[in-house]
Amino acid sequence: MPNQYNESQARELIRHYPGIAEELVRRTYTSRLMGADPRLVLHGGGNTSLKLTQQNILGESQETLFVKGSGVDLSYIEPTDFVALDLTFLRKFRRLAKLDDAEMQAQLQISKVQPSVLSPSVESFLHAFLPHRYVDHTHADSILVLTGQPNGLNVVRDALGPRIAALPYCMSGLPLAKQVAAEYDNNPDLEAIVIANHGIFTFGEDAQTSYTRMIDYVNRATAFINRRIKGRALITPRADLTPVKERKPPAAALAQLIRGANAHADPDGKSCRFLVEFRSSPELVDASIAREAPLLCDSGVLTPDHVTQTKNRYVYIHSFPGRIDELGVMLRRDIDKFVAEYHRYFQQHAGLDDRDLQESDPFPRVFLVQGVGVFALGRSRREAEAAADIAEHTICAKLQAGAIGAYVPITDTHIFEMEYWGLQQKKSAGRTRALLQGQIALITGGGGAIGCGIADRLLAAGAAVVLSDIDETRLQKVRWILQDRYPQGVIEIIPCDVTNYQSVASVYDEISLKLGGIDIVVPNAGIAHVATIEDLDPQKMEAVYAVNFKGTFNTIKAAIPVFKRQATGGLDRVKCAF
Ligand SMILES: [Zn+2]
Numbered sequence: 411m412p413n414q415y416n417e418s419q420a421r422e423l424i425r426h427y428p429g430i431a432e433e434l435v436r437r438t439y440t441s442r443l444m445g446a447d448p449r450l451v452l453h454g455g456g457n458t459s460l461k462l463t464q465q466n467i468l469g470e471s472q473e474t475l476f477v478k479g480s481g482v483d484l485s486y487i488e489p490t491d492f493v494a495l496d497l498t499f500l501r502k503f504r505r506l507a508k509l510d511d512a513e514m515q516a517q518l519q520i521s522k523v524q525p526s527v528l529s530p531s532v533e534s535f536l537h538a539f540l541p542h543r544y545v546d547h548t549h550a551d552s553i554l555v556l557t558g559q560p561n562g563l564n565v566v567r568d569a570l571g572p573r574i575a576a577l578p579y580c581m582s583g584l585p586l587a588k589q590v591a592a593e594y595d596n597n598p599d600l601e602a603i604v605i606a607n608h609g610i611f612t613f614g615e616d617a618q619t620s621y622t623r624m625i626d627y628v629n630r631a632t633a634f635i636n637r638r639i640k641g642r643a644l645i646t647p648r649a650d651l652t653p654v655k656e657r658k659p660p661a662a663a664l665a666q667l668i669r670g671a672n673a674h675a676d677p678d679g680k681s682c683r684f685l686v687e688f689r690s691s692p693e694l695v696d697a698s699i700a701r702e703a704p705l706l707c708d709s710g711v712l713t714p715d716h717v718t719q720t721k722n723r724y725v726y727i728h729s730f731p732g733r734i735d736e737l738g739v740m741l742r743r744d745i746d747k748f749v750a751e752y753h754r755y756f757q758q759h760a761g762l763d764d765r766d767l768q769e770s771d772p773f774p775r776v777f778l779v780q781g782v783g784v785f786a787l788g789r790s791r792r793e794a795e796a797a798a799d800i801a802e803h804t805i806c807a808k809l810q811a812g813a814i815g816a817y818v819p820i821t822d823t824h825i826f827e828m829e830y831w832g833l834q835q836k837k838s839a840g841r842t843r844a845l846l847q848g849q850i851a852l853i854t855g856g857g858g859a860i861g862c863g864i865a866d867r868l869l870a871a872g873a874a875v876v877l878s879d880i881d882e883t884r885l886q887k888v889r890w891i892l893q894d895r896y897p898q899g900v901i902e903i904i905p906c907d908v909t910n911y912q913s914v915a916s917v918y919d920e921i922s923l924k925l926g927g928i929d930i931v932v933p934n935a936g937i938a939h940v941a942t943i944e945d946l947d948p949q950k951m952e953a954v955y956a957v958n959f960k961g962t963f964n965t966i967k968a969a970i971p972v973f974k975r976q977a978t979g980g981l982d983r984v985k986c987a988f
Pocket of ligand 1: 533547
């Protein structure tokens, strides 16, 4: 992993933010460098901080901690995404023996010295207790490969050398912050601290030093892994299995089946449907047909931080029948088993907790399908993509861990502790769900004003929308009109000729590969040609018939197999005969 620090880029960013402290812009710059590399952090993971002495409005100097706001993605971080906290106040918390979650959150809010709607990172105390001006924290894959080994802490020490400390896993919060600070006090020569099954903290007096230490130590971990692997194959192939050759058609049908089988009603009665992200890199397909595949799915997350996005275990679809629809029965059986195991896991651990906990939805988020690849589920496209990214990195890291020794799963107790952490629960409780969240709509004739208006209403209600039209330029224009007002990835455009059945059928395949399936079909493509019968050109009449009648028929007919596989409704009215 190259060290991407470039002083002229840093200076350019400083010029881009006149009036903002140079140190904070440098903090922003190196945070973005780390955020841009998925081997270091994924989707909002990791955090960074800066300590500065500033003057308050009374002219008094005030030691301030600028720490990443919770949930902010490091790759897009802005200087205003760092929450400014009273550092002198926070440091006093080292005296406390414990601090419960609610109190910790309240105290972090109280300690703000500048208004911000963001909540400071849950690792704020750790950043505050270390004395260094810059502190960087990532969940680097290679570090997790090492800490996931049997006797992982010693492996980390061997790999990274004497100027690091390695601590056992402990939940983020005051106890972890105190342990890390005590470790540094005992050995001020430390350049980094590793927390098992969690990640690595590096620190320094300037942005470049702290960032460079992060890259150096992660590279040392990677080099250690590569030396141990010594060109050995990461997987043990099974002679009886090969990748599915024509993957797209079965993958489209599989996405529909998986999506349908996981649709359910939440405890509040609201319907929940997932979007599906399909991945089929050669590494994933090879992993799916390896002897290791069942264990990869069953051995849990790399770090408890991932559990809310992927659940702890994945579902392995280990046989691929010739008839795709036979898979539906098998799939439902596997999901029922997963759900039953999740209920057991919840009841077992919630019974030991004195809080009144509500069980999260028990449905899986990641499926590894033999010979085909990974299907990841999320309540939004962003969530589905995040689950897929995490699954890809997890599978790859576990294969490496297996090749250099063995991968030791994290205990269910630690997983539960994170999944049902008060702060985590608060985050999800605050999320409101739009009426059509998780639903996917196709609008034909999407390049026109009416299609644009329909798309706007569906998007506003939370649906993901696919606009289709014979004219791609018009489609791009409609997307351009709408895209700024809605989250990235919720508008797709797919050109199609509705008068051609195959063209329409392939749109449904493409939608399923991109998003998972379909819930709402709006056959909106139409043309008008007004003339008296006497003047009507028969060819124009043919075109009106082809688009308005045949096009509507094709659009509805091609949706039927998708609705059948999903089995989530949508077929009530298609039985009427033309
Ligand atoms: Zn962390």
